[in-house]
Amino acid sequence: MAIAKLFVANRGEIAVRIIRAARELGIATVQAVSAADRDMLAARLADEVVEIGPAHARKSYLDMDAVLRGAIESGADAIHPGYGFLSENAAFAEKVEAAGLVFVGPKAETIRAMGDKATARAMASAAGVPCVPGSEGRVEGVAEAERVAKAIGYPVMIKASAGGGGRGIRVAESPSELEKLIPQASAEALAAFGDGGLYLERFVAHARHVEVQILGDGTRAIHVFERECSLQRRRQKVWEEAPAACLSPETRVALCASAVRLAESVGYRGAGTLEYLYDGRTGEFFFIEMNTRIQVEHPVSEMITGIDLVREMIRVAGGAPLAYAQDDVVAKGHAIEVRINAEDPAKGFLPGPGTVTALTVPGGMGVRFDGMLYPGYQVPPFYDSLLGKLIVWDETRDGAIDRLARALAELKVEGLPTTTALHAALARDADVRAGAVHTRWLEGWLDAHPLGSPQ
Incomplete structure (x- = not known):
């Protein structure tokens, strides 16, 4: 059914992202908020706001009954879960559909099957996708x-x-x-x-983390090329880029084709990501898991293809077929995303919630900032420390890194610590510029490069 009113069951920058996509489709939005989030940017942008519980996520954003009750009482006919929280909860997807609402994402049975990593491996093998x-x-x-x-x-x-x-x-x-x-x-x-x-x-030593973005309408699936996410700290992604410069054209074709096979074999609906390990020594790639939701790093795929992934997943959830054939998806240039967190790299990445006293967001050609901030905003201490994502595009990878360095120099978030200095240092590093990194590289780099205060 066509979606007229969308309930946004998330917070922060992804809630802002969803509201903007829905508005471009002419869909009214209702923002779910906890008691701690009544003043967040998404609440200011939405057409309506519904408080669903106290600050603690377990009593608000993770409370299935509270979220569903808020959606029903608001008159929404669909729920977008964003990422995190209830986005990959099969029981929640079932509750949403049972209540007669649309879950903007895959069917519950798909979430359940692909959410169990061992089951997902078996399904990948059955689809002819290589696994570790x-x-x-x-x-x-x-x-x-x-x-x-x-x-x-x-x-x-x-x-x-x-x-x-x-x-x-x-x-x-x-x-x-x-x-x-x-x-x-x-x-x-x-x-x-x-x-x-x-x-x-x-265990694949010195593995590269490469993932494929897919879109499906329940019958047909396409890929939106791949991303590399090898710069990680404690297995949390820090810096993402598209395309993956480490792949040969032949490997790229095989990798993306394998992702489409698996997505179609499970009747995938919406936006999803298949994650792989790539062994640069042998040229082998291995499926490791599927994320049945929109990813934090989805903007880099959008930047190289021009496809609005969030808008497309809302369209598909409303019953529309995919707007794209595979031949329509063409990659151009190179995009990089860095995560700006309220953390102090000089103090072991200690979270630092507080009030944003001043904000300067970079702009110019090929620069995008997906954020949740405004001057005077009080960043609450109850949730993930992600403040926003700085995304840049240029015709070449070297050009994108140069543009990133320029944009990072312009970005100012005053009043609390951020990881901006970390990204600026990485943009200067010879190994990063050469693409000579792997999933455990950043841990060693941090040991050898103590950072001063980012403020």
């Missing part, structure tokens, strides 16, 4: 884990079946380490996701 050698599904106990590890070879990565965001992951170099780390990983996974299930994968 590992367990066939979950491992039940230390003894089974040891048998699997012996078969695939050490070191092995222990991963949470229901995981995400780097939680529940450990690397074991030997049987004794595996025996020690299995209970730790299971306990962390249980605490974070309510599910202590684990599976094993071969």
Whole structure:
């Protein structure tokens, strides 16, 4: 059905992003807020605002009944979950559909199947998508884990079946380490996701993290090319770019085609991302998981193709077929996104919520800032520290890095610490400019390059 009023069940910069896309489609918006978020930018931009609970996310943005009640009472006919919170919760998607509302995202059965990482691996294999050698599904106990590890070879990565965001992951170099780390990983996974299930994968040293953006309408799927997200701290992405400069044209074609095969095999609807490890030494790529939602780093894919991913996922959720054929999707130039967090790199990335006393947002050719800030805004201490994303585009990767450096120099967020200085230092680094990084590179770089205060 056509969507007339959209309930935005998220906060921060992604809520702003959704409201803007909906407005361009002529759709009215209702912004869900906690008691701590009544003054956020998204609340100022939305047509209506509904308070759904107190500051703590578990009693507001993660409370399925409170979110659904707010949507129904507002007269909304669809809910967009953004990323995080309830975006990959199959039970919530079911509740939304059962209430007669549209869930802007994939069907609940797709979320459930692809949300269990072990099940997703099996489905990927069935679709002919290469996976990292590992367990066939979950491992039940230390003894089974040891048998699997012996078969695939050490070191092995222990991963949470229901995981995400780097939680529940450990690397074991030997049987004794595996025996020690299995209970730790299971306990962390249980605490974070309510599910202590684990599976094993071969650990790929110096791997590159490459992911493919896809769009589907439930019948047909296309790719919107790939991104590289290898610059990570504690398995959290810091810097993302598109396309992935490390890939050959032949590998790019094979990688993106594999993502489309898997998306179509599960009848995917909406925007989604398939994540891979790429081994630059062998040229192999391996599927690791699927994110059944819009990603934080989606703007770089938009910048190189001109496709509004959020707008397209709203259209598809309303019953429209994909507006694009694969041949319509053409990549041009290079885009980079850096995450601006309210953290102090000089103090171990200590979060620093506070009041934005002054704000200067960079502009000019090829510069975009997806944010949630305005002067006088009080950044609350209850949520993720992401303040916004600085995205740049240029015809070449070197040009994009130069443009990023210029834009970072213009960006001023006063009143609280930010990670701007980290990104400025990375933009000057020879390895980053050469593309000679991998998923564990940044950890070592930070040890060797202590940063001064960013303010």
